[in-house]
Amino acid sequence: xxxxxxxxxxxxxxxxxxxxxxxxxxxxxxxxxxxxxxxxxxxxxxxxxxxxxxxxxxxxxxxxxxxxxxxxxxxxxxxxxxxxxxxxxxxxxxxxxxxxxxxxxxxxxxxxxxxxxxxxxx
Numbered sequence: 001x002x003x004x005x006x007x008x009x010x011x012x013x014x015x016x017x018x019x020x021x022x023x024x025x026x027x028x029x030x031x032x033x034x035x036x037x038x039x040x041x042x043x044x045x046x047x048x049x050x051x052x053x054x055x056x057x058x059x060x061x062x063x064x065x066x067x068x069x070x071x072x073x074x075x076x077x078x079x080x081x082x083x084x085x086x087x088x089x090x091x092x093x094x095x096x097x098x099x100x101x102x103x104x105x106x107x108x109x110x111x112x113x114x115x116x117x118x119x120x121x122x
Contacts, residue, residue, distance in 0.1 A: 004062035007045075007102040009110055010070060011055050015092035019051035025086045030054065033077045042069050045107075046114040050121040055114045057102070066099045 014020050021029060030047045033054075037044045043059040058069060074093040081091040102110055113120070 004060070006060040007104065007107065008058045008060060008066055008099050009055065009102050010058055010066070010097060010099045011053060012070065012074060012097035013053040013094045015094050017052045017094075018089070020087045020089070020091055021049060021051050021054075025081075026051070029077060029081060029086070032080055033073055036076055036080070037069075037073055040072055042072065044073075046111050048114045048117045050117050055117060057107070057110055057114055070097050070099070 026049070030049065033056075034044050034047050041061065042064070043061065044056055045059060046057040047054060049055050056073070058066075060066065060069065074097070078091050078093055081087055
């Protein structure tokens with residue numbers, strides 16, 4: 001069986017960069033994305049963000065594409081947010097996203113950057 005570990009730093013935003021990921025729901029949303037991803041075989045090493053965007057450090061498996069992983073994470077999480085009425089207006093992510101490969105030697109600094117998103121945006 002092949003062993004593939006492709007590290008990706010992915011970033012995506014709320015529709016129109018609306019500040020919908022407020023303090024009272026942000027941790028629950030990211031926790032849900034993390035655990036739902038695990039159920040779907042998506043390796044999310046870190047996920048965090050701020051009121052209008054999310055950062056994730058992902059490791060793609062040998063049969064995964066970034067497009068499919070992001071689609072699963074964004075689609076299911078927006079459905080879950082709306083189903084649980086966590087956001088006043090209808091919650092949506094933007095269609096676009098950013099993804100870049102990450103060297104293993106840069107993982108610790110990227111993990112720190114993702115973990116410190118709230119402080120970074122203050």
